[in-house]
Amino acid sequence: MEKQNLEAYRHTAAHVMAQAVKRVYSDVKLGIGPAIEEGFYYDFDLEERINPEDLKRIEEEMQKIIKEDLPLEKEILTKEEAYKLLKEEKEDYKLELLEELEPEEEVSIYKQGDFFDLCKGPHLESTGQLKAFKLLSIAGAYWRGDEKNKMLQRIYGTAFPNKKELKQYLFRLEEAKKRDHRKIGKELDLFSMHEEGPGFPFLHPSGVAIWNELTRYWRELHRANGYQEIRTPLILNEDLWHQSGHWDNYRENMYFTRIDEDNYAIRPMNCPGGVLIYKSRPHSYREFPMRITELGLVHRHELSGVLHGLLRVRSFHIDDAHIYMLPDQITEEVLGVIHLAEEIYNTFGLKYRLELSTRPEKSMGSDEDWDRAEKALAAALEKRGLPYQLNEGDGAFYGPKIDFHIEDCLGRSWQLGTIQLDFQLPQRFDLTYVGADGQEHRPVLLHRALFGALERFLGIIIEHFAGAFPTWLAPVQVRFIPIGENHVEYSQKLSRELEKEGIRAEVDDRDEKVGYKIRQAQKEKIPYMLAIGDREMESEEVSIRHRQKGEAGQMDFSRFKGQILKEVREREIESFLEKE
RNA sequence: GCCGGCGUAGCUCAAUUGGCAGAGCGGCUGAAUCGUAAUCAGCAGGUUGGGGGUUCGAUUCCCUCCGUCGGCUCCA
Incomplete structure (x- = not known):
């Protein structure tokens, strides 16, 4: 089945599920219910809690609806008519969506039996055309993805043109679970997690064997590409973090401590420490580009609900590098980093996706600087002719970034490498170099990571190789x-x-x-x-x-x-x- | 942090309506000395995640905290 048809197919399954939920429960308000990559979901607002066992009841009701073979009928309404209809049905969330449409716009609704939904379509012609589906899980989801809004109940499901394909998909899911890095990590005695330190991974001897190979490879590669390595402290005075802007923009993710009478912070990023080394002596433009790496351990307070094995932790090693350079070296340096990233990912046979993220709401610096930085990154990508996805407003608070993303065994996407331009730190720390003209100038700073977080990278390759590491990485060869x-x-x-x-x-x-x-x-x-x-x-x-x-x-x-x-x-x- | 599920031996999992907590693997000991995915026998191993409650009695029911799993939100 073609992608578009499959989407209509799954979207119809979502409607059938919504109809079933409305039949099984009373007082159900509908959120949104789209088709997604591997299935569909629908969000519901209802008092009663949907339990995993209830999925069976809902599935049975869906079977009935399919058997009833209800035709899906499209109706075009004026916005006013739609408003009246939704108001009658007390579909508050749909009303909110309706409000956002242009006043004179026509709206389509799809009807099947006693059920209707505000919807652009397209859909199958009739519910009887649904051949194979399964409801998979229940989850909470904020209305419109905003945590200030009410949390709705979301049911995830999947649907396929026939039973065989559904079965294959479910089998694939089961197989994928077998390569989950948390399971393999336990089986191969690579790492463990403990209640005493949620989100703080413990690496066992075999895990460290792999780790050491990764870092050895990483060091070889960086030495060969003109990088110098440094090491800076984990705990630094809080003043430094005020100056860097982290206190204003990143405080809620940071851990703090006291030494004698003074306030200190445990670093969530490596840059401010590296900047202090830069400032320890004057610099000349002749040194540029100056590529400084640090395999630095950072701690970040992540929300408890997001922790996930090695892929999302609270303490991790970033294979950081800071490149100090002249403005006209940006494109070349960005290209150099992209090249290094490709070399690394190819060594492991990893397939990745590129994203360019622009200025977020909570950020610092002038619009001109941001504009300049965003254009520089885009220019590098376009020069190489690399396809990328644009994420408006998803950048770091100090600058825009290019990210390398990869999928885990269950198709969830994780960020590995990142390239971030930063016009802020050089200003905040008054970084300078002496140019050819004998005057002081402001260097451009680029942050980058290729493995991203070593812990995450380890998790990804555990899944990628399903524990059967290439010989050079294998704990026992x-x-x-x-x-x-x-x-x-x-x-x-x-x-x-x-x-x-x-x-x-x-x-x-x-x-x-x-x-x-x-x-x-x-x-x-x-x-x-x-x-x-x-x-x-x-x-x-x-x-x-x-x-x-x-x-x-x-x-x-x-x-x-x-x-x-x-x-x-x-x-x-x-x-x-x-x-x- | 929010919504929902789960938490029993090192691991994977059992335990009828609330009635003395069990198996396989692993570990230890002994026997067997063996040619490409499990040799046999014996032994040890648990405050059933923590705390509180209901009950004559709680792994089982209730409350609460912690961890974990799936999402949401947020990020490497």
Whole structure:
């Protein structure tokens, strides 16, 4: 089914659901009920609480409506007529929507049996054409998405042209849940969360092994691209945050503390600390562009309801960088950052989407500065011919930004990298450089992150690889499986040889059967399992088993060593076995 | 923060209408010495998320707090 038709199909399902809800409950007021990416929802205002068990009742009622095969009839009304009708039905929310239409505009409503809805359409011709649907969940949702408004009850559902496709979709959902990073994180012993620190992740040894590979890669890449790394404190005097503007614009997300008689803040961002280093000595235009990175830990007080495994936490490491530069270096630097971002995401095989966000309501600086910054970012994107989505009013309080977004296993979108222009901090901290003319000037400042938050990035790649990390990232890269106890010592010798080369290898020397050890290594998603028995000791070969490919035959140990070292060094996503 | 669901052993989950809290996996001990996804036996393991209430008696019913899950809002 084409996208447009599917939308009409699901939108009709939303209407049928609304009709069913109105039949099952009394005193229901309708909010909005659109088709969405993977289904539809409808918002309702009613006293009674809809329970998960009630979904069945509503679904049954929907079945009846489908069986009744009610035609959907479009009627064009004047605004006045529509107003009268909605007033009679006490559809207060629909009335609010109606008010916003142009006075002379005509309005369409869609009717099916005793149900009607203010709606542009299009729809199916009749409710009988709905073949497969399912109600999935209930959630609270503020009217018009504004937390000052009343919270309505939203029912999410999905609908497909036939039962088979619906079944496939539900199966896909189940499969996706299996790669949830919270589940895999527990299974592979990568990280944990504790009541004692909601939103503050704990990384276990295996998680740190991955972390260290990520940061090693990150440092190599930045060194090669002209960045210098710094480190600044987590806690700084509150005055600094007044000066930076965070106190005015970001206070509710910050944690505060006292040292002796003074007020201090735990940093929610790295920039002010970095700025102090910049200010520690005078600078010349000849140093520009000056690319300074900091893998900085920040703490932000996020609302309790939004915490989500590693993807949304209260303390995280930003792979920050601040680039100080001349105004005419902006485009080139932005392009350079975009290029780096692409390199990183390609290394992991991640697909992303770009967004450009402009000035928000709560922000500082002049319109001219904002305008200039927004145009500079857009220019860079257009120069590269990159498609992007424009988010009006979604920028940071100090400047507009380009964001890199990625989807998790359930299709939820998360921001990774970001590029933000900032004309504010240089002013607020009176940053200067000496130009070719011998005079002091104001540098342009660009903030950027590529992983975004390392914690989030880790969560994303856990889901992306479903725990089966490329060899260079795998916490354990090789596990030796001695067949019997007289093969243990030889296995240990080989293992040490790999370990000397930096490979994370280990020997399963437990007194267990081979099948048992293999099963365990498979479950741990270790890339290479090497079985060692009499045959191998004799021939100086290893029997390779790969987690995805299964048994892969024999190979000289020295050859295996060379291959895995190459695979790791080149940070390959695929095993060298796939390339043979 | 708001709306709704959930919280039982390290993990996954049981426990009839309120009546002594149980299984598998994992762990420990012992036996078996084994060639590509689970060898067998025994043992240990719990203030049923915390606090309060109703009751002769609460894992079960009520209140409250915490955490967590799905959304909303907000952001890397």
